[in-house]
Amino acid sequence: MLEYSCEEATALLKKNLENAKASLEILVADLQFLRDQVTITQVHSALTLISDYKLGSFSLAIKCL
Numbered sequence: 001m002l003e004y005s006c007e008e009a010t011a012l013l014k015k016n017l018e019n020a021k022a023s024l025e026i027l028v029a030d031l032q033f034l035r036d037q038v039t040i041t042q043v044h045s046a047l048t049l050i051s052d053y054k055l056g057s058f059s060l061a062i063k064c065l
Helices: 006-055 057-064
Strands: none
Touching: none
16 A cells, blocks of 8 residues: 655645646537537538428438338
């Protein structure tokens, strides 16, 4: 089992906290990017569906099912 002095333990915990905060910032940025990508995908899917519906190919696709 490891033993640390109070100063060493405090320094180690501070370093771990800083690393955790840095990782959290990166993860939040990645999550925001993924949210944006999902939104873009949903909009493009909706526009494609609307376009297919207006062209009449949507009803053809339903009949084929």
